[in-house]
Amino acid sequence: MEIIRNVAELEGWRESLHAAQDPERLVVRVCLGPGCLALGANKVSQAFQAALKAKRIRARVQPLVKETGCHGFCSQGPLVNVDPFDLFYVKVKPDDAEEIVDTTLARGQAVERLLYSENGTRYRSASEVPFYKMQQKVVLKNVGVIDPLRLEDAIMAGAYRSLAKVLTSMTPDEVIAKVEGSGLRGRGGAGFLTGRKWRFAVENVRKNPGPVYVVGNGDEGDPGAFMDRTLMEGDPHAVLEGMAIGAYALGAHQGFIYVRMEYPLAIRNLGIAIDQARALGLLGENILGTGFNFDIKINRGAGAFVCGEETALIASLEGRVGEPIPRPPYPAEKGLWGRPTIINNVETWANVPLIIDKGAEWYAGLGVPHSTGTKIFSLVGKLRNTGIIEVPMGITLGRIVEEIGGGVPGQDRFKAVQTGGPSGGCIPYELKDTPVDYDSLAKVGSIMGSGGMIVMDQRDCVVDVARYFLHFLEEESCGKCLPCRLGLKSMLEYLDRFAKGQGSQQDIDDLHSLARAIMKGSLCALGGTAPNPILTTIQYFKDEYLAHVVDHKCPAGVCRDLITYSINPELCNGCGLCARTCPQGCISGEKKKPHTIDASACIRCGMCMDECPVGAVLVA
Amino acid sequence: MATKKAKKEKAKKTEGNGLVRFSINGQSVEAREGWTILETARQQGFDIPTLCFHPAVQPIGSCRLCVVEILQDGRSRVAASCITPVQAGVEVLTHSEEVTNVRRWVLEMLLANCPASRQIRELAKAHGVTSTRFTVEHPEDACLRCGLCTRACDEVVGTRAITMGNRGVFKEVTAPYHRHSEVCIRCGTCLYVCPTGAMEYLFPQVSAP
DSSP states (O other), X not given: OOOOOSHHHHHHHHHHHXXXXXXXXXXXXXEOSHXXXXXXXXXXXXXXXXXXXXXXXXXXXXOEEEEESOOSOGGGOSOEEEETTTEEEOSOOTTHHHHHIIIIIHHOOOOGGGBEEETTEEESSGGGSHHHHTOOOSTTTTTTTSOTTOHHHHHHTTTTHHHHHHHHHOOHHHHHHHHHHXXXXXXXXXXXXXXXXXXXXXXXXXXXXXXXXXXXXXXXXXXXXXXXXXXXXHOHHHHHHHHHHHHHHHTOSEEEEEEETTOHHHHHXXXXXXXXXXXXXXXXXXXXTTTEEEXXXXXXXXXXXXXXXXXXXXXXXHTSOOOOOOSSSOTTXXXXXXSOEEEEEHHHHHHHHHHHHHOHHHHHTSEETTEESXXXXXXXXXXXXXXXXXXXXXXXXXXXXXXXSOOOTTSSSOOEEEESGGGSOEEEGGGTXXXXXXXXXXXXXXXXXXXXXXXXXXXXXXXXXXXXXHHHHHHHOOOOSHHHHTHHHHHHHHHHHHHTTOXXXXXXXXXXXXXXXXXXXXXXXXXXXXXXXXXXXXXXXXXXXXXXXXXXXXXXXXXXXXXXXXXXXXXXXXXXXXXXXXXXXXXXXXXXXXXXEOTTTOOOOOHHHXXXXXXXXXXX | OHHHHHHHHHHHXXXXXXXXXXXXXXXXXXXXXXXXXXXXXHHTTOOOOOSSXXXXXXXXXXXXXXXXXXXXXXXXXXEETTTOBOOTTOEEESSOHHHHHHHHHHHHHHHHHSTTOHHHHHHHHHTTXXXXXXXXXXXXXXXXXXXXXXXXXXXXXXXXXXXXXXXXXXXXXXXXXXXXXXXXXXXXXXHHHOSSSTHHHHHHHHBOO
16 A cells, blocks of 8 residues: 555545445454453454355355454453344354354344343344443444454544544644533543643643654553553554644644553554554654654553553653652643653543544533543443443443443342542442532542442442552552552551451541541652542441441451351251362261351351352351 | 732732742741742741751652642642742641641651651651551661652762662662662762661662672
8 A cells, every 4th residue: 555645545545445345245243352352252253264264155245254342241252243234142152153154144144042131131233232222432433343453444434534634624723622622531530621731732832842742641550440451452543543633733743652561452453553554654754745744652661550640651751760750840841851741541532533523512512511522431340241331421320330230140239339440439329320420420539530440249348449459559659759658558557457357446537537648648649549449438338347346247248357157057958069169178067968167167268158059158 | 809819910029020929827928939838938937847858959759748738729739848839829838737637647657667767756756746556567677768868879979879679668779780889989978868867777788898
């Protein structure tokens, strides 16, 4: 392919690609997101290719097996969609490929047993499945649809149309005005108005001319969060295009994407996308013949959580130790190498081409005022349906968990939702009508964060959950400031005591006071938000804290020092499964007679409870 | 609104002669533009404790003992005064409840983490903190990892013989590759600036005899 010299050539190429495509061509879309890959999607894709080679399908064009990014419904993987029939298959195994080829591709019929069913209803199309039905895919519209390694796919889906529009018909000021008008807020966590950030940066460049930079923050590191990864893997060109538009607005010629090394697939796909765009002149010098130069380099992070903080990220990009520095000055004033820098989350960047293409008013119409647009969440935890979702801002927490997530299996209500990752807050069931937008979440003591959403059920202990997140942050603290380096460790000391049933009501109040000191006294947002899980769990679940320290009980049956396992003799049928499973060998009993646990030898691992087919093992 | 406007106008007036006017604990003070709150407060005789600050090196805001509460447009924030530049019209509180809470907790944690430091014990006592609720894991430790020694070695001496190694709770003062530094000129600057006396036992570990 030759370099595309102008917009007319780009549009001409797009049209020719559309014209060459047969709308009736059979396409098997196999999800190659990491979730499905782990479940063997690679082999599923190979099996389809082999099956298609072995059997000739009577069609005008040979059917295509398309390896796409994440389809979202991770708990049902490996996922396969068959177009144009719009059939949606779940938990597909390599052995199923032949049957799908025979039944669906050759005869146009559905393989009933592989369709998704929920509560007795069987769904043919993904769009009917409750998990997808409630969603509004805007940023993720191409993820799972296009092959991220084929530029032609992205071009047909409209990639680089917005960049062409910006370069040929808009001034940098008009671009910024449009982003401002959309009300887009940063998707990385803090929710700062993107347009305002850009305006601020541009004003600083005018005052102080010289080189400037744009940076894409893909250093997502929250436990249980994989929104940015999905986006970078599934539609890398959207991120590149957004950054190119931002670079044009700022007058930057160099961009960096900071991706953590633990995301090899994202790094590979972004790297291939950059090479493709460069080869066609969509990145590099004289883009589309407009005289605009811009290139992007990928920087691999070594996996430090704190490097997601923008000043630490910049330090890491410059080759210094990844430690934050106090703001102001903000990166928009003094960023990379002391120059004005626009640094946005990759999800924020991916929103930009949509705003340019469809208009600021259209975008502002999505979501709610002050939190416009849609947000990608990774919905995980004790849920029937888990995976990646995209919903309009302002949807309530309860609808996300119960309607999209399908609720907690076997329980009528969830206990709490942790939004915003380890720096976020734990929102109880009672507040399930809280709209998910920046301001409402802040009001209940949590944050939007980058979009992790961890759902807990009655078997999760809030003290244990707070301990888990705090432990994560303690390991990830850079150690530059004392409240964070020593404070997280000290808060953990309190929680460790509570988990053993030690401590007093006074200790809970002291912990609250310490948490406030750390929140107020820390240098960067890592320490500043680290106490959130503690503050919110004490606020909403104080009873559970009191149960630990006063009654020496863990109501959820998690904290090992406070629980005992026993067997209900009325329910136990003496199958002996628990006795065979027990690693301590401390369960005994005659065949077909109630068994008993020797509490003195029991290590409270809970394996007997998980194994018991009749639910006779109790924990208290 | 009227007061806000008046404040802004006032701010403009003071900026005219290169001075910034704001208040510390209710007392009106003037500072040169670009000064930090700590510099101004100390010059005016306000007492703000510090450990990681030394006028000879760039401040980094590590120990957070110098935090102050800053009231601006009806909003309050707590910031380290050693790295916060003065701003016209703000009200600075050096001993508000939020500030004291941060300081007392930091000192109590330091008592558990730098138990061997007499200087820290004395500073804590001056702030009414005499015991700690936290576990003392290393009774011989006196270092608070503020990096004043490494900054002085770099910025003042220019040798970079010592450095901060590791991170988080494992952060430590060390020489590159955990070896005795061969570029150390044994000038003793690190010993001089160390606020806790830790360098006295760290020095033989990092410098070649």
